[in-house]
Structures are given as structure tokens and as C-alpha cells.
Amino acid sequence: MPSSAPSKHRSSAGDDRPRGSDPATSPCTCFRVRKLTRLMSQRYDQALAPAQLNLNQYSILRRASAAPRSIGEFARELGMDRSTLSRDLKPLVAAGWVATAAGEDARQRRIQVTPAGKRAIARAIPLWQAAQDAIERELGRDGLLALHAQLDLAIAQLQGPRA
Numbered sequence: 001m002p003s004s005a006p007s008k009h010r011s012s013a014g015d016d017r018p019r020g021s022d023p024a025t026s027p028c029t030c031f032r033v034r035k036l037t038r039l040m041s042q043r044y045d046q047a048l049a050p051a052q053l054n055l056n057q058y059s060i061l062r063r064a065s066a067a068p069r070s071i072g073e074f075a076r077e078l079g080m081d082r083s084t085l086s087r088d089l090k091p092l093v094a095a096g097w098v099a100t101a102a103g104e105d106a107r108q109r110r111i112q113v114t115p116a117g118k119r120a121i122a123r124a125i126p127l128w129q130a131a132q133d134a135i136e137r138e139l140g141r142d143g144l145l146a147l148h149a150q151l152d153l154a155i156a157q158l159q160g161p162r163a
């Protein structure tokens with residue numbers, strides 16, 4: 001007869017707890033990363049609200065401003081699929097901050113930040129910086145650098161070699 005008691009796992013502290021009894025100590029890496037992402041995004045979104053941007057839009061604008069490029073190339077750089085990026089670009093195009101144009105062939109679309117988009121970025125940079133500084137104060141400089149190093153290592157290992 002199956003037991004109705006929760007399964008046990010050994011925590012890093014070495015004690016036995018029912019699995020799922022404390023979400024803060026979930027053994028699921030994805031849960032922890034997604035929770036951190038939500039917490040960080042909320043802070044940046046709140047800071048960027050006066051510029052009428054959310055963190056995702058700000059990130060797309062900042063990175064797209066470097067140089068015009070194809071949607072596929074840009075999606076790979078961001079770690080997104082093309083359809084998600086295309087959907088996320090729609091409000092930026094509607095706001096007049098990003099323009100799309102035909103690429104080298106009829107199937108390819110290139111994105112470029114417009115002068116209005118560059119002004120939006122300029123308004124948002126100090127707001128983003130204030131959020132970044134607040135997070136650094138909360139985590140401490142060493143904690144933030146350690147987090148960045150661990151994230152960079154994980155990204156590199158999970159992305160694998162580039163083709």
C-alpha cells in the first residue's frame with residue numbers, strides 16, 4: 001500500500017525533511033533560479049516604470065542599440081527563441097523605439113533602435129543603475145561578484161560550444 005507521507009531527502013544541512021516542506025530550500029535548481037529571476041525582475045521593473053519600460057524591454061533596447069542585426073542572431077545572443085523575441089519586439093516597434101527592415105534576403109528581418117528608442121534608453125539608464133546599486137547594497141559587492149561568476153560559469157557550461 002503506497003504511503004501518504006511525503007518523501008524525505010537529505011538537505012545540505014544533513015537533516016531529513018519532507019520533500020517540498022520548505023520551498024526556500026527546494027532541491028530543484030530551476031525553481032531557485034526562477035524565483036531569483038522573479039525577485040530581481042520585480043525590482044528592476046519597479047525602478048524602470050517611470051521610463052515606461054519593463055526590464056525585458058530595457059534589456060532588448062540596450063542590447064539592440066549596439067548594432068542592427070537579424071532577429072535570429074539577436075535571439076541567439078539573448079538566449080531566446082525567435083518567436084518570443086518577435087512577440088517582445090511588438091510593443092517596442094509600436095512605441096517607435098525599434099524599427100524592423102528586410103535583411104539580406106526576403107525571409108530575414110533586421111532590427112534597429114530608432115532615435116526615439118535611444119532617448120528612451122537614456123531616460124532609463126539612471127533608473128536601471130539605481131536598481132543595480134540597490135541590489136549590490138543588499139547582496140554586498142563580494143556577494144554580487146560571486147553570483148555573477150557562478151551565473152557566467154553556468155551559462156557557459158549549459159550553452160555548450162557555439163556552432
